[in-house]
């Protein structure tokens with residue numbers, strides 16, 4: 001039986017009806033039609049479905065929807081500014097050529113956001129560690145790490 005839960009999605013407080021067995025990914029894609037979050041392995045292994053819950057990166061494909069009640073959820077759709085401008089992390093991915101097929105990109109960007117929010121000055125090792133759960137089947141890891149480093153500089157310089 002469906003239940004009502006309230007949470008903050010990309011800065012807006014909303015109320016939705018969910019089946020308690022749903023995952024957060026199911027709510028986002030199938031119910032709210034936010035298709036930016038990608039379904040990959042469905043088992044918490046590839047990171048394609050990464051979103052932020054209370055500013056922490058989680059695999060939405062295995063995250064129980066009931067746990068977002070009263071929480072803050074940020075998806076890739078919430079990264080763009082109010083005038084549609086790209087977030088500095090998104091801009092860096094574009095400029096560094098870190099997007100090939102793009103399937104891993106939303107998850108990579110959300111994991112990068114969680115890292116840079118928590119640690120504004122991560123070294124390469126810390127970036128690699130933060131993205132270890134995000135797989136890129138196009139193997140564009142070098143450009144992805146360079147993009148996060150560029151985003152780190154852009155955010156530090158305001």
Ligand code: FES
Nearest residue numbers: 040041042047061
């Ligand atoms: S789809 Fe969620 S971790 Fe792979």
Ligand code: FES
Nearest residue numbers: 101104136137138
């Ligand atoms: S860009 Fe294709 S999976 Fe990473």
